[in-house]
Amino acid sequence: MGLIIENITKSFENKGVIKTVLKDINLKIKEGEFLTLLGPSGCGKTTLLTIIAGFQSAETGSIYLEDKIVSKPGPDRGFVFQDYALFPWMTVGENIIYPLKIQGVSKEKREKKLEELLNLAGLKGNENLYPYEISGGMKQRTAFVRALGSNPKVLLMDEPLGAIDFQMRHRIQKELEELWLKSKKTVVMVTHDIDEALFLSDRIIVMSKSEGKILGDLKINLKRSRDRESLEYLELKKELTSLLEKALKGNDGFTEI
Ligand SMILES: Nc1ncnc2c1ncn2[C@@H]1O[C@H](COP(=O)(O)OP(=O)(O)OP(=O)(O)O)[C@@H](O)[C@H]1O
Numbered sequence: 001m002g003l004i005i006e007n008i009t010k011s012f013e014n015k016g017v018i019k020t021v022l023k024d025i026n027l028k029i030k031e032g033e034f035l036t037l038l039g040p041s042g043c044g045k046t047t048l049l050t051i052i053a054g055f056q057s058a059e060t061g062s063i064y065l066e067d068k069i070v071s072k073p074g075p076d077r078g079f080v081f082q083d084y085a086l087f088p089w090m091t092v093g094e095n096i097i098y099p100l101k102i103q104g105v106s107k108e109k110r111e112k113k114l115e116e117l118l119n120l121a122g123l124k125g126n127e128n129l130y131p132y133e134i135s136g137g138m139k140q141r142t143a144f145v146r147a148l149g150s151n152p153k154v155l156l157m158d159e160p161l162g163a164i165d166f167q168m169r170h171r172i173q174k175e176l177e178e179l180w181l182k183s184k185k186t187v188v189m190v191t192h193d194i195d196e197a198l199f200l201s202d203r204i205i206v207m208s209k210s211e212g213k214i215l216g217d218l219k220i221n222l223k224r225s226r227d228r229e230s231l232e233y234l235e236l237k238k239e240l241t242s243l244l245e246k247a248l249k250g251n252d253g254f255t256e257i
């Protein structure tokens with residue numbers, strides 16, 4: 001059960017040069033686990049996430065969700081985009097319910113689901129506002145519950161806090177954690193922020209830039225909500241920092257900036 005990533009390889013050709021971004025990636029993600037893919041820019045995090053989502057295909061390997069191969073996008077996998085991708089001409093409520101409308105869910109059921117999702121996200125009373133009228137955190141929560149609308153088995157999030165400014169990040173990370181704890185979903189999140197990964201994840205996968213490989217696989221057993229000043233937290237942060245430094249090294253051993 002859960003999500004299985006088996007022997008995924010993916011290359012891109014750029015001006016005649018073939019670059020392997022992911023090479024024989026294998027991962028087993030447990031049901032309910034919050035797993036983060038951490039790595040420097042360009043290491044293939046989004047590529048792997050979109051392969052899981054079925055937005056693009058791999059050259060080799062398969063993705064299994066609860067023992068079934070998935071190769072196309074489906075309602076069993078919800079996606080939260082980096083910039084939320086909310087429709088600016090739709091209200092919060094319309095945005096949240098849009099995927100269900102597309103799926104042909106009846107109006108009555110949609111309205112019921114909207115109530116449930118607005119309550120979950122603490123957005124009740126804001127459903128008639130437009131994205132430009134709400135804060136970054138509210139946008140983030142809107143995108144999160146929109147992805148939960150079809151009751152997916154897995155939630156895929158590509159840098160879901162990428163657009164949140166630094167001062168707000170800690171608060172929004174806590175909000176995201178609370179929403180996830182309530183939703184009990186399996187999550188695969190992408191980030192290049194060590195602190196974000198450490199605060200939120202049950203498990204962190206560190207991806208390397210040069211070889212498309214996994215450099216580290218760390219279980220984070222710290223009690224939630226995590227104390228960023230605790231010794232264990234700071235030690236793990238140190239370990240991740242050194243792994244990320246390795247992850248940044250190019251094939252030639254030089255660090256790319
Ligand atoms: N469609 C494509 N065609 C050609 N090259 C691509 C394509 N998609 C991704 N790449 C390349 O694959 C590599 C990995 O890209 P990817 O977007 O997965 O990285 P990332 O880890 O998500 O980076 P970031 O943190 O900057 O979002 C990059 O070198 C990128 O240029």
Ligand SMILES: [Mg+2]
Pocket residue numbers: 045046047158
């Ligand atoms: Mg990316």
